[in-house]
Amino acid sequence: MLRRIHLRPRVGVAALMCLVVAIAAWVLFAGQAKRLEWTAASEAALRKPTGYPQLISVEPFPGMDGQMCQWVPANAMTSLRTALQQERRAAQTAAQATPPGFPSAAQQTEVQERSPLRIIRDPYPAFSSVAVDTVHDEVIFTDENLFQILVYDRMDNTPPTATMTEPKRVISGLQTKIEFNCDLYIDPKTGDIYTIAHDSGGMPLTIFSRQAKGDVPPTREIDTPKGTYGIAVDEEAEEIFLAIQHDSAVVVYEKYAARDDPPIRLLQGDKTMLGDAHGIALDTKNKLMFVSNYGSSSSRAPLPQREGEAWETGQERERKPNWPLQRSQAIPGTGRILPPSINVYPIKAQGDVPPLRIIQGPKTQMNMPSHLFMDEERGELYLANDMDNSILVFDSSASGDVAPKRVLKGPQTLIQNPTGVFVDIKNDELWVASFGKHVATVFQRTAEGDTPPLRVIRNGPLDAPGLMIGNPGAIGYDTKREEILVPN
Amino acid sequence: MHPQIAIFARLADGGEKPVRQIHGQKTLLSRTVHAIAYDGIHDEIVVPQQFAQAILTFRGGANGEEAPIRVIHGSLTQLQRPDRLGIDPVNNEIYVPDGGKMLVFHREANGNVAPIRVISSDSGIGGAVAIDPLNNVFVTGGSRSLQIFDRTASGHTKPLRVIGGPKNGDKIRGSKNITLYPPRGWIIVANQGVNRHRPMDYSEESFVGVWNIHDDGDVPPRWMIGGPFGALRQARGVVLDPKHKTVIVSDKYLNAALTYYFPEIF
Structure with a gap:
């Protein structure tokens, strides 16, 4: 038993040694075979193994035509200067930050299609001017918020419980060229609607037929200066008068002028004392013209045209006869801010002539005087007095610092920031368009004081505020109060 | 009005x-x-x-x-x-x-x-302006370009950089107002867009674009918000509310002020 135990380790060791010898022999002879293959391959490539490194190829260095470092003399002074220069350059490089990379197309698309969180916008129309078609018993308004002409029945009366009165007809859309339209005139013979756009690039005076409806082009257009605010027509002379706010001017056109016809008269200049002109009214009986003014203006002079210099395209219309001098022709530093006024001129006034008289001063109660209406029958001048929430009535011969004959004002009138006023002489009624309250109100012609209206046409709910946002050309943010500032 | x-x-x-x-x-x-x-x-x-x-x-x-x-x-x-x-x-x-x-x-x-200073340039001075007191530049916007000037410039000078060019000039069409976000060097521009409905001031291509004060040359905006073909029809004013990560835009045609959440730029 012991013998068998002693024999078995001896046999195991011998077997292990045999295995090691066999593996060693395989490695040795197999490696020899591989080396023979490599040798044959090298000989085929005309190189023979030598046991030393061999040159197998020659490649030239890259060209040396780039910028090279400047050699710096190795003395202490220049070394210090060089070190300082390098430090400064390093600082400059750090300051010249590279633009950040671009977001992915998917990220850009997601942002581009993102909807606004909130939109401050008055959803209802804002009546800015009013006129009555007494032949067809219709009342027509300009809406300066949603860019529409709205036609109602003259006798419409919105019940207190109703949200609003639906108009009979609406003219609106890109084809109409109605944008910030702020005044209108109804041709008493045809019922045609003459309306002016206040503040858009090169918007014309547009004329629509009485039955126009929807997104339709005007039947006629007349190119006018930018910033027209008020319109009045002398039917006997067949002339259209326009008050130009931007240029503190009045231009007069022939009533049936075509698109590019120039004005036939111009009233503009320092002597006229026009300033931020707004409303305009005519007294054809006494041959007078009335213009309301906020008061701001500046002196203007024609731009010199240098020899050989071509006029720019946009300047072509400025070369028309009787075209007012533009804001670009204002003389720097000549600006004026005068009190509000109503200036009175001869109806045919032109050039730089002074007014016959001016209604102006604290007794007049004027505060941002807007549209005017002349009641020739009674010799009374009506003013929509925007900031005073009132209608002021002056005698047509009023002059200087005088109080109005009548004032229509108070909470019962529902008048708020009135910009439009019209006297319906046939029906003995006074119409007021309130820009600040979604409401038009009808009164007896001679109403005064805090009188409730005879009828009301609302274009929005009774309690809906009129935001009066109009052409918000800028926006600000009050970080202290967390409020959004929207100027008109 | x-x-x-x-x-x-x-x-x-x-x-x-x-x-x-x-x-x-x-x-x-x-x-x-x-x-x-x-x-x-x-x-x-x-x-x-x-x-x-x-x-x-x-x-x-x-x-x-x-x-x-x-x-x-x-x-x-x-x-x-x-x-x-x-x-x-x-x-x-x-x-x-x-x-x-x-x-x-x-x-x-x-x-x-x-x-106290009057600055002019051969390339003209654009119609809109915003100042970055952190990076010491001011940016003006013309009808087809944005110009970046040294804040302390005086007299007749040259812009440091001009953004605009044939490929992206239309992207800077009628830059009506500009605001800046100095911590990240953003230039945010209200672009009225190409107006294809003259004389109406209306463009479906209006948008608010974002460039950087280090951009130079014919560089497209990194971001466009509100359009083209978005909600804006005539972007005119633009301002930031960094605390709430929003950009607020006024639109002339819409008679409106629109607030967009735009955390990417803050």
């Missing part, structure tokens, strides 16, 4: 009424206020009044028919038709692009005062 600055709560929406209004004859405001700047350091509101060639500064909390606290106005001012402006409340300056030049007034200038 009723001249006013209507002031709304940050969260106002729809037809919500303003919390206050600055309007009336005593304010000296006229309409056509095409720029407004709120100075958060001194709590003031600054606007141009182009008909009277004036710059009006109101108290930040002004309300109702309140007169401005300062008026820059008169023969020394060189003001011709101030339409837009920018303020640098850190360095106490008001920038007014006017007549192809940049007129720089001291913030506290009042009455008939001359500008």
Whole structure:
């Protein structure tokens, strides 16, 4: 038993040694075979193994035509200067930050299609001017918020419980060229609607037929200066008068002028004392013209045209006869801010002539005087007095610092920031368009004081505020109060 | 049109009424206020009044028919038709692009005062301006380009960089107002877009674009918000509310103020 135990380790060791010898022999002879293959391959490539490194190829260095470092003399002074220069350059490089990379197309698309969180916008129309078609018993308004002409029945009366009165007809859309339209005139013979756009690039005076409806082009257009605010027509002379706010001017056109016809008269200049002109009214009986003014203006002079210099395209219309001098022709530093006024001129006034008289001063109660209406029958001048929430009535011969004959004002009138006023002489009624309250109100012609209206046409709910946002050309943010500032 | 600055709560929406209004004859405001700047350091509101060639500064909390606290106005001012402006409340300056030049007034200038600096350039000075007191540049916007100037520039000078070119010039079509986000060097521009409905001021291609003050040459905007073919029809004003990561845009055609959440740029 012991013998068998002693024999078995001896046999195991011998077997292990045999295995090691066999593996060693395989490695040795197999490696020899591989080396023979490599040798044959090298000989085929005309190189023979030598046991030393061999040159197998020659490649030239890259060209040396780039910028090279400047050699710096190795003395202490220049070394210090060089070190300082390098430090400064390093600082400059750090300051010249590279633009950040671009977001992915998917990220850009997601942002581009993102909807606004909130939109401050008055959803209802804002009546800015009013006129009555007494032949067809219709009342027509300009809406300066949603860019529409709205036609109602003259006798419409919105019940207190109703949200609003639906108009009979609406003219609106890109084809109409109605944008910030702020005044209108109804041709008493045809019922045609003459309306002016206040503040858009090169918007014309547009004329629509009485039955126009929807997104339709005007039947006629007349190119006018930018910033027209008020319109009045002398039917006997067949002339259209326009008050130009931007240029503190009045231009007069022939009533049936075509698109590019120039004005036939111009009233503009320092002597006229026009300033931020707004409303305009005519007294054809006494041959007078009335213009309301906020008061701001500046002196203007024609731009010199240098020899050989071509006029720019946009300047072509400025070369028309009787075209007012533009804001670009204002003389720097000549600006004026005068009190509000109503200036009175001869109806045919032109050039730089002074007014016959001016209604102006604290007794007049004027505060941002807007549209005017002349009641020739009674010799009374009506003013929509925007900031005073009132209608002021002056005698047509009023002059200087005088109080109005009548004032229509108070909470019962529902008048708020009135910009439009019209006297319906046939029906003995006074119409007021309130820009600040979604409401038009009808009164007896001679109403005064805090009188409730005879009828009301609302274009929005009774309690809906009129935001009066109009052409918000800028926006600000009050970080202290967390409020959004929207100027008109 | 009723001249006013209507002031709304940050969260106002729809037809919500303003919390206050600055309007009336005593304010000296006229309409056509095409720029407004709120100075958060001194709590003031600054606007141009182009008909009277004036710059009006109101108290930040002004309300109702309140007169401005300062008026820059008169023969020394060189003001011709101030339409837009920018303020640098850190360095106490008001920038007014006017007549192809940049007129720089001291913030506290009042009455008939001359500008402290007048900057001009061969390439002209654009119509909109915003100042970055952190990176010491100001940016002006022309009809087809944005120009980046050294903030301390004076006299006749050259812009440091001009963004615009044949590929992306249309992207900078009618940059009406500019605002900056200095911590990240963003230039945010209200672009009215290519107007294909003349004479209407209406463009479906209107948008607010974002560039960087280090951009140079014919670089497209990194971001466009509100369009093209979005909600905007005539972007005119733009301002940031960094605290709530929003950009607020006024739109002339919509008669509206739109607030967009835009955290990517803050």
